[in-house]
Amino acid sequence: MDDRHLIEERLSSEELVKGHFLHAYRDSVRLPDGATTTREYIVHPGAVMIVPLLEDEAGVVRVVLERQFRYPVGRVMVEFPAGKLDAGEDLQLCAQRELFEETGYCANEWARVGMLHPVISYSTEFISIWFARGLTPGERQLDQGEFLDVFTATPAELLRWCQDGTVTDGKTLTAALWLQNYLSGAWPLSWHPASLTLPAG
Known part of the structure; x- marks a missing residue:
């Protein structure tokens, strides 16, 4: 299945918080239609x-x-x-x-x-x-x-x-x-x- 019409591309990434085991980031991304926006998320070790x-x-x-x-x-x-x-x-x-x-x-x-x-x-x-x-x-x-x-x-x-x-x-x-x-x-x-x-x- 071709998902290219759904995929977002990371343009840049900024670390917001670095805790004991959680890191929070804000990324700039390009959307499938070419527009840009931000995504905030937490990196977890699993x-x-x-x-x-x-x-x-x-x-x-x-x-x-x-x-x-x-x-x-x-x-x-x-x-x-x-x-x-x-x-x-x-x-x-x-x-x-x-x-x-x-x-x-x-x-x-x-x-x-x-x-x-x-x-x-x-x-x-x-x-x-x-x-x-x-x-x-x-x-x-x-x-x-x-x-x-x-x-x-x-x-x-x-x-x-x-x-x-x-x-x-x-x-x-x-x-x-x-x-x-x-x-x-x-x-x-x-x-x-x-x-x-x-x-x-």
Whole structure:
């Protein structure tokens, strides 16, 4: 498909803010019709999100979730475990590390299911989505200044919270869609063992 009639061309770029891990830019761009305008956006290093599955002896599945205060929106949010990539970090190793650090769980099997771009209008952020199963509990290792509660819920409970507005986090809503389709058999996953490299301690 020829998208040339949609593409914008960068003419110049100005860094507006350089923070701890976010950079804000204002670019001058040429539009497809030849006119010029500006685009302001945030450069983000990327992140991972994990959907951890707990299955009991009867085959009943529960998911591991978190409750965490998110300062920009001023409220405690229900989310799946997630975290940003370190420079040059492998996606699966990042997922293993974040799951371990935030929840204390290590997983025997992993499946990468897709990519999410949560705010395409003003950020380069992408989130790599992973499922994890065969969980072994351990002691979590939160970052300094990080506070969150870890709990479990049934998929039905999660979907009800998505419906009634308890869950409004975009990445968790996307993961709930994947979870629903995986459990129904509509979207099968390709599972593989965890990396031999252990999560960062």
